[in-house]
Amino acid sequence: MSKVYVIHENSEWTVHLTKRLEELGVPYEEWHLDEGTLDLSTEPPEGVFYSRMSASSHTRDHRFAAEFTVQVLAWLEAHGRTVLNGTSALNLEVSKVLQYLKLNKYGVKTPKTIAAVGKQNIIKAAESFAGQSFITKHNRAGKGLGVQLFHSIESLKTYVEGPTFEEPVDGITLIQEYIKSPESYITRCEFIGGNFVYAVKVDTSGGFELCPADVCQIGDLFCPVGEEVEEKPKFQIIEGFEDEILDKYKEVLSSNGIQVAGIEFIRNSEGEIFTYDINTNTNYNSDAEAKAGKYGMLELASYLKKILEEKYTKTTTA
Incomplete structure (x- = not known):
């Protein structure tokens, strides 16, 4: 039976996706590529392969996970398998220099x-x-x-x-x-299947740690007795976000074979947008999503289910 293969090196970031796949009844298998072997004389199994390999994998003692994953993705692509966020996506994930060059190519302004x-x-x-x-x-x-x-x-x-x-x-x-935001926040735009899902406002007044995953959050947003402090939450989904930059982002993603990503930008005091990060191992903040009623991992699982069904479960009639 064909299935979805989730390629990654961090179970804490992946469990939220696999739970959604289970909810939707999507058959899946995890490939944890912090180490392993690759027999080039064999063919990959049939299925849809989605890579969530992270640029920060080396900080979790998975020093060569990204390098190994590049080889595995190349093997899958060489055999014509359906690969989402493949080698071109991973090449950008591990190099901001390449990100900026690709962004600039499509008219997206980046900081000097x-x-x-x-x-x-x-x-x-x-x-x-x-x-x-x-x-x-x-x-x-x-x-x-x-x-x-x-x-x-x-x-x-x-x-x-x-x-x-x-x-x-x-x-x-x-x-x-250094691009200073007059209100100390950045905006992160989430894309799934190349389509815009939502934008999230991230408070940067507490520092530069901007990972939206729950396990990455710095400090507590709430007091010990459970009452919410007066400050706004670190992550807030922006209702009805629209900007012409989204069309340029879609071009960048499409031209580089990236189906799933979070792209971050900051506005200066004149309102100019400076884009500084493409994250192809995107995570979502559960508190922000619960308040907005939007769920990135559910959207992602639904997208993976759709691709799997299109490739392997559709039947044709004579």
């Missing part, structure tokens, strides 16, 4: 960014931002890896030459102009 390898080159690159604030981040990131805000070259030198410097797993540090 310089990629640097080597501590002295990081400092040298930052000199072009003299007089303005800038941030550092890892090229292969996820979960806000390596994101630090600096207001001077001297403070950067102290960090880079000090014991708290985080070496990127691929050796590439990005130095990027």
Whole structure:
């Protein structure tokens, strides 16, 4: 029997999807690719293969999960299997440099960014931002890896030459102009099957950790006795969000074979949009979804069911 194969390396992020697949009666199998073997003389099973491999997999002691997954996805594609978020998607997932190049190709504005390898080159690159604030981040990131805000070259030198410097797993540090939001929030647009599902407003006043998954949240949004604090929740789904940027995002996703993704942007004080992240291992925040009555993993499971049925369970009449 054909089924959906969910390729990943983090069960905590995947259980929400598999629960929805079970609710809908979708046959599935998990491929946890933190390690394994790949026999090139064999053919893959029939089915729909959906990759949720993450750029931050190395932070969970799955150092070569992404590299191994690229080979597995290439094997699946070589045999003509239906692969969602395949090799081209994973290549973008693990490189913000590639993300920005693809976004720029379709007229999507990104913050000024310089990629640097080597501590002295990081400092040298930052000199072009003299007089303005800038941030550092890892090229292969996820979960806000390596994101630090600096207001001077001297403070950067102290960090880079000090014991708290985080070496990127691929050796590439990005130095990027700091886009300040007047209301301290970013917007994340979710797409499933290449279609826009909803936008979520993310409060950034508490820091740069922007992962919407419940297990990623920093601190508590509620007081110990259970009463909601006066501040707004960290994640809020925006009702009726519309913007011309969505059409450009759809073009970027379609041209790069990405079916499922979350794309993040920030507006400056003039209202200009700067896009800075394409996350092909997208997660959803349960609190925000419950309040809005919209459920990303249910949408995703329904989409996977639809693709599976289209490929393997439709019958034709004579």
